[in-house]
Every structure is written in structure tokens, then in C-alpha cells.
Amino acid sequence: xxxxxxxNILTYLLGKEEWVTSERVSSHFDLNRKTIQLEIKNISESLxxxxxxxxxxxxxxxxxxxxxxxxxxxxxxxxxxxGKNSLGTRPSAFVLYFLFLKSYVxxxxxxxxxxxxxxxxxxxxxxxxxxxxxxDGIEMEVSNKSGIMLHADEIRKRIYCAKFGTxxxxxxxxxxxxxxxxxxxxxNDVGQILIQAFxxxxxxxxxxxxxxxxxxxxxxxxxxxxxxxxxQEAMHYDNSPLTLTIASLVRERIGYELEKTELNDIQAMLxxxxxxxVDNASYPEIENKLDFLEGExxxxxxxxKVTMFTYRDMVIxxxxxxxLRAKGGNVALNHYNEDIVSxxxxxxxxxxxxxxxxxxxxxxKELSFMAVFLAAGLNSYRDSMSILLVSNQNMSIIxxxxxxxxxxxxxxxxxxxxxxxxxxxxxxxxxxxxxxxxTTDQEVLFIDxxxxxxxxxxxxxxxxxxxxxxxxxxxQILDExxxxxxxxxxxxxxxxxxxxxxxxxDQVINCSQDGTLNYHTIGNEKIYVGRISPxxxxxxxxxxxxxxxxxxxxxxxxxxxVQFHEGDEDVFDFFSFVSDIISQNL
Numbered sequence: 005x006x007x008x009x010x011x012n013i014l015t016y017l018l019g020k021e022e023w024v025t026s027e028r029v030s031s032h033f034d035l036n037r038k039t040i041q042l043e044i045k046n047i048s049e050s051l052x053x054x055x056x057x058x059x060x061x062x063x064x065x066x067x068x069x070x071x072x073x074x075x076x077x078x079x080x081x082x083x084x085x086x087g088k089n090s091l092g093t094r095p096s097a098f099v100l101y102f103l104f105l106k107s108y109v110x111x112x113x114x115x116x117x118x119x120x121x122x123x124x125x126x127x128x129x130x131x132x133x134x135x136x137x138x139x140d141g142i143e144m145e146v147s148n149k150s151g152i153m154l155h156a157d158e159i160r161k162r163i164y165c166a167k168f169g170t171x172x173x174x175x176x177x178x179x180x181x182x183x184x185x186x187x188x189x190x191x192n193d194v195g196q197i198l199i200q201a202f203x204x205x206x207x208x209x210x211x212x213x214x215x216x217x218x219x220x221x222x223x224x225x226x227x228x229x230x231x232x233x234x235x236q237e238a239m240h241y242d243n244s245p246l247t248l249t250i251a252s253l254v255r256e257r258i259g260y261e262l263e264k265t266e267l268n269d270i271q272a273m274l275x276x277x278x279x280x281x282v283d284n285a286s287y288p289e290i291e292n293k294l295d296f297l298e299g300e301x302x303x304x305x306x307x308x309k310v311t312m313f314t315y316r317d318m319v320i321x322x323x324x325x326x327x328l329r330a331k332g333g334n335v336a337l338n339h340y341n342e343d344i345v346s347x348x349x350x351x352x353x354x355x356x357x358x359x360x361x362x363x364x365x366x367x368x369k370e371l372s373f374m375a376v377f378l379a380a381g382l383n384s385y386r387d388s389m390s391i392l393l394v395s396n397q398n399m400s401i402i403x404x405x406x407x408x409x410x411x412x413x414x415x416x417x418x419x420x421x422x423x424x425x426x427x428x429x430x431x432x433x434x435x436x437x438x439x440x441x442x443t444t445d446q447e448v449l450f451i452d453x454x455x456x457x458x459x460x461x462x463x464x465x466x467x468x469x470x471x472x473x474x475x476x477x478x479x480q481i482l483d484e485x486x487x488x489x490x491x492x493x494x495x496x497x498x499x500x501x502x503x504x505x506x507x508x509x510d511q512v513i514n515c516s517q518d519g520t521l522n523y524h525t526i527g528n529e530k531i532y533v534g535r536i537s538p539x540x541x542x543x544x545x546x547x548x549x550x551x552x553x554x555x556x557x558x559x560x561x562x563x564x565x566v567q568f569h570e571g572d573e574d575v576f577d578f579f580s581f582v583s584d585i586i587s588q589n590l
Contacts, residue, residue: 017067025064097177108151166220190222212279312381350579351375388418392438501551
């Protein structure tokens, strides 16, 4: 039996049709090389002739052969884990168990049911309680007299079953095995039904939404047949042809007649789902609010008013879907939140700070997806480099070089300045204003030997060399910029709670919640707090506490506190360094 980690390693190697160095594998899984070596050894011993992994001291690893039976097994196992969430398997199993309970349960009963100690159960319940606190329409009651129970109406319970109801989680909770098998059969049947229906109507939701819809419909059927009744509603919708087709296929294939209220639920779920293709509908109110949002962002960054959201129609439709999900209490899961905060701390801050007031939406981790949309629009402002080309050549030669440079570089060019040699000779100090210096004329070397001489007619090989040169230079520039930011702004401080007791996180960083602060928990017992304001001094401070403080029922031992003075030096370089700091602490 392969572990989840071993399956992930095999899947990674399966996707590479070449040698992969041990450093790359280690870096990808954030594990040391010895652990990777041990896991690959265990894989080989477990699978025997079913799998051949070549090992070379210099080249690394190459998956030479993996039997069809093993590939089918891995495919099935990966499918079981579809729809991962931030809670993990054990607390997800607790949530799912509570959703199927019809009466109160005591701590002792939970301990006996899950074969855990009462203290271990208590830790899992704290995790479940934090999760419940993030959502509307669901409440966790903990009573010394009655016991523990989750309260929510049936539609909410079905929605949350769809969030957590992977086969893996179902098999991790104490339900009768026949019930779990029944659910897995429903899930497989519904998956085929949705593929057939979606294809017929050219309606393609994202893969994650597809799996969530499968789990929702399968949960509806299972819960109804187990006696969990969906309350009838007076309001009736005109169901779309797609919804009616799904209902017909469910009746034909599974033998279950979806009730009118369940049809309405499925239609609402489909309307809330993010689709791969933009519809032709117009949303003028959202478009106007998006214009306002872009203006606010540009003003805060002190850049000209531009269109920030590159894929504008897609963004507008996504916001519309967010409205529908918020209305139905079905906020999208975001298990990439930490990665997004780490990679795009500036964009995340701007969205969390401005978006809720512009669109009158509650803050949720789904907002991080908007930060990714924004990052595409701000990409032209980060990691830029200026180039000076000194040349006495014909205009056609110069234009060819300029075109090739723009087409082949992998970074943003803030400026490409072209000067004839005689002007450069008159003002050689101009070279200090540019990051990369190029010339087609060797005489320029007598002014500055560091200038790179290039051929007048650039071959493919010349272009490859230029790319290497540019990338190396860009890395040097970014390292130098980050080094200056580190030396100027970064302070690390050990905080003794024993000497000075701080009852809250805000007291540690000596800040009050004034609406400009963003809070994001990252990694284990760590939090990132950031803000941009014209009334603060730019700084980066890392607090390491000898005993934790509480924040939203979580224990925090390390705080990364970042503030940036609005209008200060390059905000993009600053937050690029902040991204590195957060990544190091994940």
C-alpha cells in the first residue's frame, strides 16, 4: 500500500519524461534529499516489478516504467482526494460526522467512536469550532448537559457535505461501510451524468466546481434516502433545460426522482459555479464598481489610472458568481490562500482592503482569488529592467535587434534606449542610469569594458545567450534591491511574554485595528499582518514570542508585521522582498 506522499512523488515523476535531479524533487515537495531517497526506495520495494525508477548520482531520478495496473490504482487514489480543503482529513471527518448526526453526542462517545483520547478529540473540536465560526447559517453547540451538535438547516448541511464529502473523508469517519459504498457509487454515476449533460449543452465548469457539483448531488440523494428531509419551499424556479436533463439522467441511471426543491438547489449550484467560458450577459453595476476599484488601487500605488484586470469580462463574471455564492451561503473553498498571500502580498492587501467596501461583500478567503486576477494586471510593474543600446548601425539593423529583444526577454523592460556612438562618447555617464548595456560597435569597449558586444544580425544562438545574460543581470539587480530593503527595514525581535504579558496580537505590534490592517495566518502558529498608509513609517518587523497569543482561536508564536508608507520608494520591490520573508516562514 502506497502512502499519499509516495503517490505524490510517483505522480510527479510520471509527469516528467526526463531525468529530474534530487534537488528539484526535494524542492518541489519541501523535503530533504534523504527523505526523498528513502521514499523512492520504499516505492521500489513496495511495487517491485510494477515500477522501475532509475537512479543516477549526477542526473537524479527517471521513472522508466510504471505498470498499467499501478497507474490505474494511483488514478483511483488521486480521484478519492479530489476536493481537498484546508482542514485536513481528520477534522473534515469530524465535520462530516456531525452533519450526519441526528442527536447530541458526548466527548466520551466521540473518543470511543473515533478511537481517540478525549484530549485528542478536544483538539479536533477546536479546529471544527474555528471552521464553523467562519461561515453563516451553521452553529456548533457545546453543552455540558446535552453534549455536542452542529445546528444548520438541511440545505446548508448538504452544501457543507459537498465541501468535505470526498470518498477519502467518508471512509475516515465512522459510517456503516455499506453507506460509504453507496455514496461512492452515487458519486461515480453522478460524475458520468454531469459529463454527459455538460457536454450536450456546451456548459463547462472548472474542474473543482465539477467535483463539488458531483458531491452535492450525490449527497442530496444519499441524505434523502437516509431520511434527512429537505424542507419544501414555496418559491419555485423555472428550471433550465440543463437542470431538467440532469434530473432525467439521475432518474434513469440511479432510479431517484429529484424533488422540485432539490432541482432548485441544483440549479442554484450550477448558476454559482465558475465556468470556463465567459457568457454574453452584461453586468453594468459590477463593471462600474470595478472601475472604481481600479481607480482606488492606482491612487494607493501612485500610478496612472489604467485597466488593472486584464481579463475584464472573466473577472466581472467571477464577481457575479461571488455575489450568487455569498447570497446562498456557499463561499468557494480556497486551499491556496497561504500560497497566494505568500506570492502576492501586495495584491492580497489591496483586494482585502478595498474590495469589500466597493462591492459590499463580507471578507472571505475567496478574495485571494481576486488578488491573483489583479497580479496579472500589475505584472508589468514588477521585476523590470532598463536597457541601453549603443549602435552606429543602419536603422533596419537597430529595429531588428529591438524587435528580438522585446520578443524574447522573460522580464519587463521599463525602457529600451537607443543612442548613436557619438552621443554616448559625449555623455558616457548615461550608462549608470541603465541596468544592461549593449552595443554593436567594439570601439565602445574602450569607454566601458563591461558593455556587452552583440552581433548586428542576431542568430537563434545569439538570442539564447542574450536571454542568459538578461536573466543573470535581472537576478543580480533583484538581489541588490532586496539586500538594500533588508538592511534598511527588517528588524527581528524576541518577545518575552514572561516579562511583559500581551493579551492580544495587536498589543504585541503596538497597533490598533483602524481598518488598514490585513491579517493572514500562515504555516503553523504564524501570522502575517500588513498595511499601507500615508501616516505610517515603512518597516518590516518579525516578532518571535516565547509563549503564544490568541488570534481567532489560534495560537500565534511568530508575527510578520509589515507596513508601508504610501508614496514611499518602489512598492513593488518592497513587497517582492516581503513575499520572500513570508515564503521562508511557511
